[in-house]
Amino acid sequence: MPSRRRRSEVTTDPRANGTAIRTVMRHAADQGARLVHFGEGALTGYVGPAKQYYSGWRIDWAPVTDELHATMALAGELGVWVVVGGNHRLSGDHRPHNSLWVINDRGELADRYDKRFLSHAEINGFYTPGDHVCTFEVDGFRFGCLLCIEVNFPELWLEQQQLGVDCLLFSTYSEDPIFEVIARGHAAANGFWVSIAVPAQCAPAGPSAVIGPHGTVLKHARSEGPEVFCVDLDRTDPALDIALNKARPWRETARTGHIYARRSVSDPRSTDRTSI
Numbered sequence: 001m002p003s004r005r006r007r008s009e010v011t012t013d014p015r016a017n018g019t020a021i022r023t024v025m026r027h028a029a030d031q032g033a034r035l036v037h038f039g040e041g042a043l044t045g046y047v048g049p050a051k052q053y054y055s056g057w058r059i060d061w062a063p064v065t066d067e068l069h070a071t072m073a074l075a076g077e078l079g080v081w082v083v084v085g086g087n088h089r090l091s092g093d094h095r096p097h098n099s100l101w102v103i104n105d106r107g108e109l110a111d112r113y114d115k116r117f118l119s120h121a122e123i124n125g126f127y128t129p130g131d132h133v134c135t136f137e138v139d140g141f142r143f144g145c146l147l148c149i150e151v152n153f154p155e156l157w158l159e160q161q162q163l164g165v166d167c168l169l170f171s172t173y174s175e176d177p178i179f180e181v182i183a184r185g186h187a188a189a190n191g192f193w194v195s196i197a198v199p200a201q202c203a204p205a206g207p208s209a210v211i212g213p214h215g216t217v218l219k220h221a222r223s224e225g226p227e228v229f230c231v232d233l234d235r236t237d238p239a240l241d242i243a244l245n246k247a248r249p250w251r252e253t254a255r256t257g258h259i260y261a262r263r264s265v266s267d268p269r270s271t272d273r274t275s276i
Contacts, residue, residue, distance in 0.1 A: 009226060010173070010199040012045040014086075018067030021084060022074050024228055029078040033230055034105075035138055036082045039197040039208075040098070040148055040173040043067055043086035047126045061089050068101065076107020081138050083145065085171045087127075088112060095128045100145045100171055102136055110136055113145035117153050133159060141166045141233055148172040151182050154189075161190035161248075167233060168194045175205035180217075188215025191248030193233055200226045213243035 011017055021038060028036045040046055044064050064086065075082045081104055088099040097114035104110040114130025115122075123129065135144045144165040150156050151170065160168055168190075170183055180196060187194040194211040208221040210231040216239075221227045235244060253259060269275060 009201060010039065010042055010045060014044050014063040014067045017043050017045065018063075018070055020226075021067075021071055021082075025071070025074055025078060025080060025082060027228055028230070029080050031230055033080060035143070036080055037169050037195050037197045038082070038084040038171065039199050040085040040100075040171040041087070042084050042171075042197075042199070043071070043101075045087075046085070046098075046173040047087075047122070059087070059089075064089070072103050072107045072109065074107075075103045075105060079105045081105050081110075083143075083169050083171070085147070085173075088114065090128060095126060097130055098122065098127045098147060099130070100134070100147065100169070102134065102145070104136075105138075113147070115147040115150065117150045117156070119149050133163065135160070135163050135165055144168050146170050148174055151179050151186070154186070157186040157190055161192060165192055168192055169197070170194055171197045173199060173202060175202045177206045180206050180209060180211075184211050184215045184217070187211040187213060188243070191243050191251070193218075195231075200224075212237075213240050213248070215243075 009020070021042060025036055068086070071082060071084065081102070083100055083102055085098075085100050088097040088101075090096055098118070099115065100113040101109060102111040102113070111134050113134035114132070115127065116130045118127050118129050133144070135142055137143070142163070142165050144160040144163065144167075146156055146160070146168060148171070151172070157168065168186070172179060183194050183196055191213045193213055196206075196209045196211070198206065198208050203221060204223050207223050208227070208229075210218045212218045219229055219231050221229055234240070
């Protein structure tokens with residue numbers, strides 16, 4: 001399945017961001033992509049490097065709405081799925097969610113993932129936490145979504161594996177190079193692809209990448225400047241046979257405990273753990 005990964009500059013101007021996003025979508029569609037994955041805050045901007053701009057959440061939400069609608073319309077026109085990050089407005093004085101909008105190839109909002117595990121700064125000053133998991137299917141592949149510091153919570157990644165996810169879309173606005181290392185471990189431990197999408201300004205520390213179910217990086221973006229690249233999710237790749245067809249199903253069987261229960265014995269030399 002061809003999918004497109006986007007790394008571009010993210011600003012605090014939704015109009016500039018929306019224009020850049022739709023330019024990438026057109027290029028991606030021209031090259032046969034079925035899903036286009038963008039980073040954290042790609043449409044609205046992210047509070048991390050722009051706290052003064054977002055102080056008190058005095059944001060003009062009109063351009064955010066306009067750019068999201070324009071992005072949805074183009075997704076329907078091009079027939080591509082789009083997963084794009086942004087701030088989702090709540091009612092009244094409630095702080096927004098830090099979200100990923102999932103737009104289907106008919107130009108409809110299919111779902112939205114709201115970041116559940118927020119950083120100290122996010123939960124105390126900027127965002128409302130989400131409360132749900134998000135998965136969706138495109139052309140026989142199941143995708144899931146996580147955001148930024150959620151890379152540090154293995155239970156969220158195992159949850160995705162238990163839901164049958166084939167590819168985890170991980171969007172971040174981080175300059176922490178360890179994120180890729182951790183994501184590679186999650187990919188290998190759970191036997192799924194991981195797409196990492198970061199903005200170009202964070203790329204010198206850790207560029208966008210696609211990781212295979214064996215934990216190996218299949219493709220890196222450049223470490224400088226914007227770039228768009230495409231990776232096929234290929235279940236028939238011989239290099240992925242062990243990860244997809246042996247390791248992942250074996251671990252699922254092992255977690256049930258049945259294979260171990262059948263081999264358990266009643267033996268005093270087993271229960272006495274101080275004997276020699």
